[in-house]
Amino acid sequence: MQQKRKNNLGIIGWVCGGRYGADRYAYALHRLTGLGILCYFLMHIFVTGRRLGADGPDKWTQAMEFFQNTVICGLPVFVIGEFLVFLAFIFHAINGIRLIFVELGLLVGKPGLPAYPYSYSTLRQRPVLVGALCVVALLVGVAGADFVHHLWFVE
């Protein structure tokens, strides 16, 4: 009896862009950053809930001190983690603006008669992707420099 061999790439198909374009990597990163932000956001709702009640300010101060003073391997992990969420937001937001335009059919061109060499939607919106990544790099650079400077050189 003949048996077919399964050959689905699975999650590797999401994560590994291989030799496809930068858009494929943006796809993976958009997904990853989205999940990261969502996890933080759900946690954030409960942390904010601690502000309620007469002892709210005390609980809040305690929570903030815990976040700021927890150091593992010499690193303030929660402070760094929170900053990573901010970086994730920068990417997700800027790439998200591109995706809104693309998914509403605004940067992908119009259908026409295909003539070789083919022009296609991925290539047509590529300059916007490159531009978006430059903006992300700039914002991450500025915010990152400020963060690192404040964390290691000011305190």
Next chain:
Amino acid sequence: MRESKLWFLHVITAVVILFLLGSHMGIMHMGRILQVFGIGSTEPTNVEEVFARSKQVLFMAVYIVLLGTALFHGLYGLRSIIYELSFPKALEKTVGRVLCVAGIALFIYGSYVAVQLTKGA
């Protein structure tokens, strides 16, 4: 079509979040940089500042709108990912419903917190 309406909201909420969460993130993480332009705070998580902000009705309204839009956008995004993982149809539907109920519950809880904080608890 139902999915079209959900995705429509996914896009609309994305635009709302872009402005609201953009401002929130800017204030929280780029305070020192914004000071260059004469706005923002260097200590946005300071207890007095946090509670002073929470008491303003405008902030409460913004928090509730942001809470609702972000919950929808985030949970629809999570549902998209789950729908792409080849779970059995019945499980997919159950997950969709659980996320819907969880979203509504979190919205009610978060809104309650935002409203209570304006009363200066």
Next chain:
Amino acid sequence: MSDSSKTVVFEVLRYDPERGEAPHLQEFTVPVTKGMTVLDGLHWIKENKDRTLSWRSSCRMGICGSCGMFINGLPRLACTNQISHLHSDRVVIKPLPNYDIIRDLVPDLEKLFDKHRSVKPYLIRKDQVEQNRPTSEYFQSEEELVNYIQFAYCIKCGLCLAACPTVATSKDYVGPQALTQGWRYLADSRDEGCGEHGEALYSSHGVYRCHFAGACSQVCPKGVDPGLAIQLAKQDAFLKTLGARKPKKASGVTPPVQNWQPRANIPKAPEPTVGK
């Protein structure tokens, strides 16, 4: 300039279900001549080295869509890619990912055709009598034709499904090929089957599971651009939900021409010579 002594190493994935072996790569050294395609290389191996090597191919000129393979990291047609254009001394050939492997380089494309059927890829009209026994043609302008003709060039080679990251995990996702064909009919001014095509297209496993990784359009060998069709389908649904676009009104049958007069300078047709 051709160099007959030039060789490249073909690394071909072998899988024989009857032997019960795990898929493995087998190396063949293949002499390369000018203009030789990957498919020619496979033929050379079959003729000279190993007659058991299996793949699917037919037209040898990028029309039939049979020889889709995963060649040096990208899904491509073996017949339209010259070995010299790969710029490598090694040609690694595997069957298309995201399809079950039947044997060696033969993927099981059943899934592709099932998905294609799901969008009802044919012209749907309400006037069944006219459609089945036409009295005239349906009207379509050249501008209306351009709206979909690009998407009608699909040869069903299945490369787009091999490239799509969503297809990699989702067995239910309708996929770039079928979604494009669904949109091809929705964009056709003669079609009245908005609901019929849209059922699969706008389902929870339809166009909204595309997040524009853009790989399908990159690998399409016919310039069909599935990514474009899917985004246009989303745009259409968005505008309709917003109320900014009204449902399409399908074109009617072209009316018979009234007071028709032949041009004076056209010569008269000769008398028929048969069937008198």
